[in-house]
Amino acid sequence: MTDERIGKLTAQAAELHFAENLPDEIDGFATKKIFATVDDKFIFFTCADERIHCAATVYFHDETAEFKLSQRIGLTEFCLTNFFTEDFAAFQKLIDAELSDVLKNLRDVRDKPINRFLREKKIDTWTFDFPATLEGFELFISPDKPVEVTNGSFVLVNYADFAAGSDFVLYYNIYGDVFSAESRIKGASHVSYAFEATELDDLTVKLRENLAAELREIRHLS
Secondary structure: OOHHHHHHHHHHHHHHOOOOOOOOEEOOEEEEEEEEEEOOEEEEEEEEEOOOOEEEEEEEEOOOOEEEEEEEEOOEEEEOHHHOEOOHHHHHHHHHHHHHHHHHHHHOHHHOOOOHHHHHOOHHHOOOOOOOEEOOEEEEEOOOOOEEOOOOEEEEEEEEEOOOOEEEEEEEEOOOOEEEEEEEEOOEEEEOHHHOEOOHHHHHHHHHHHHHHHHHHHHHHO
8 A cells, every 4th residue: 555545544534533532442342543554454443342252344445445344253354345435424424323233233243043044954953063162173153143244155153263363164155055164274264175065964974074174284284
């Protein structure tokens, strides 16, 4: 990001008094003013509750020239598309109007009613045993409380080592009607092809054969 872009963003933020009176916390999420670049992003501020491993980040994305809000659930991070805009004043209005609701949703994200598409897939009655801990990883998300992320995808299973920044995520996409998985190793994502399936019975077999070994490999590389 160029110094010119940073200077313009800083000046615009000052003109709009953006995050000028940011409280110390919002709905139990600790706020932190950043106003600095991280990779291709200019981060304005973050709201985080590490007790529940959830956070929101308010930033400008240099690559797309858009203001954005991303949310993190465990180690899974994704943007909320309704916040995408190139207009700083419009972005400020969105943040003022909707940030509190975003954070409340984050707090309750693992307690939502199960989606009807997941019920039709019989995920609500799936009896596969996911231990609370496995190979040193914590079961953060389980199929009885799946979490919707983006583009029709739901996190069904998430084993995480938050201290290491590494985890395993099992997804179901309602549009593709497919199960898939990825691992994060020290924050870097890697596709795990060993768990691709379209039927729950096939996925169950693949989990029995590969899940523990996958977590051991993540641990080894972490």
